[in-house]
Amino acid sequence: MYKVIERKQIVPNIHLLVVETEHIHKNAHAGEFVVVRADEKGERIPLNLVDWDERSVSMVFMEVGTSTSKLAALKPGDEIATLAGPLGKPTEKSEGKKIVCIGGCYGIGALNPVLRMFKANKNHVTTIIEARSDFLLYWRERLKEHSDELYEITRDGTRGVRGHINDFLVEHLKKSKVDLVYVQGCTYLTYLASETTRPFGIKTIVGLNPIMVDATGMCGVCRVTINGETKFGCVDGPEFDGHQVDWDNLLSRRKIYIREEVYSLSFYECERYG
Numbered sequence: 001m002y003k004v005i006e007r008k009q010i011v012p013n014i015h016l017l018v019v020e021t022e023h024i025h026k027n028a029h030a031g032e033f034v035v036v037r038a039d040e041k042g043e044r045i046p047l048n049l050v051d052w053d054e055r056s057v058s059m060v061f062m063e064v065g066t067s068t069s070k071l072a073a074l075k076p077g078d079e080i081a082t083l084a085g086p087l088g089k090p091t092e093k094s095e096g097k098k099i100v101c102i103g104g105c106y107g108i109g110a111l112n113p114v115l116r117m118f119k120a121n122k123n124h125v126t127t128i129i130e131a132r133s134d135f136l137l138y139w140r141e142r143l144k145e146h147s148d149e150l151y152e153i154t155r156d157g158t159r160g161v162r163g164h165i166n167d168f169l170v171e172h173l174k175k176s177k178v179d180l181v182y183v184q185g186c187t188y189l190t191y192l193a194s195e196t197t198r199p200f201g202i203k204t205i206v207g208l209n210p211i212m213v214d215a216t217g218m219c220g221v222c223r224v225t226i227n228g229e230t231k232f233g234c235v236d237g238p239e240f241d242g243h244q245v246d247w248d249n250l251l252s253r254r255k256i257y258i259r260e261e262v263y264s265l266s267f268y269e270c271e272r273y274g
């Protein structure tokens with residue numbers, strides 16, 4: 001069992017969870033995830049690592065269903081049944097590049113270790129965080145520490161630039177030389193950003209969130225098609241080249257495992273929840 005040090009709602013529907021562990025930090029890298037089980041009868045769910053130290057690891061999660069609702073009810077001192085990781089491949093390192101990093105919903109939190117790693121490797125980092133409205137944006141100051149510049153986008157214009165990521169990204173790419181775009185967030189955001197950068201021919205790395213069960217490469221549930229080849233999100237990813245992802249296949253596979261109304265919610269969860 002793993003003791004909860006902190007669990008708090010950061011903005012509506014999005015929570016920070018800090019759990020005690022002395023082991024995970026020793027092998028943790030940007031871009032990796034952990035598998036969490038709220039209780040012994042619960043499902044195993046994957047969550048990105050957003051921070052870690054000798055005593056704990058932190059995750060940011062969006063409350064969307066049974067397991068994340070159980071996590072959202074945790075209090076300091078409670079215990080969770082499973083905390084396994086770090087899992088997945090780390091984000092590929094770059095040096096001296098101009099990188100645009102984009103985060104939406106839980107992906108804003110997931111950017112934290114990736115920005116830190118890019119900045120430590122002497123890249124020029126432009127961070128863009130986006131949400132439906134001002135009250136759904138978070139960690140501005142924290143992410144700014146690891147960014148050369150930071151832009152905020154809200155669909156209703158209550159903070160930063162009004163609009164969606166694609167409008168802003170097109171304008172930014174027209175005027176700035178960019179070597180790499182990196183995206184964390186829901187499937188809709190990763191898809192939209194990849195399709196926006198495709199005509200510019202700028203390499204775009206996306207953190208995918210296919211359904212996972214064992215997260216060790218055994219069950220095959222997380223398979224995705226990348227450049228025509230089958231890959232497992234949990235061991236070959238979860239980060240892939242967004243221009244090589246078969247998005248239709250990814251979305252239809254997610255649909256197999258969930259009810260129609262939940263499927264629509266997963267694709268448009270940003271639209272509904274921010």
Ligand SMILES: Cc1cc2nc3c(=O)[nH]c(=O)nc-3n(C[C@H](O)[C@H](O)[C@H](O)COP(=O)(O)OP(=O)(O)OC[C@H]3O[C@@H](n4cnc5c(N)ncnc54)[C@H](O)[C@@H]3O)c2cc1C
Pocket residue numbers: 033043044045046047048049059060061062063064065066067068069106110208209210211212213233238254258262265266
């Ligand atoms: C590598 C990876 C990293 C992730 N990181 C984060 C993160 O940092 N923060 C965050 O909020 N979410 C993250 N997710 C998504 C998160 O795992 C799901 O939102 C969570 O499993 C939902 O569980 P639930 O029981 O609350 O919802 P459910 O009622 O089971 O489902 C609600 C939604 O969650 C999706 N989902 C359900 N089970 C899984 C599963 N096993 N794997 C992936 N998606 C699932 C469904 O498609 C649906 O859209 C990540 C997913 C992956 C694959």
Ligand code: FES
Pocket residue numbers: 211212213214215216217218219220221222223232233234235
């Ligand atoms: S989750 Fe089972 S192979 Fe990836």
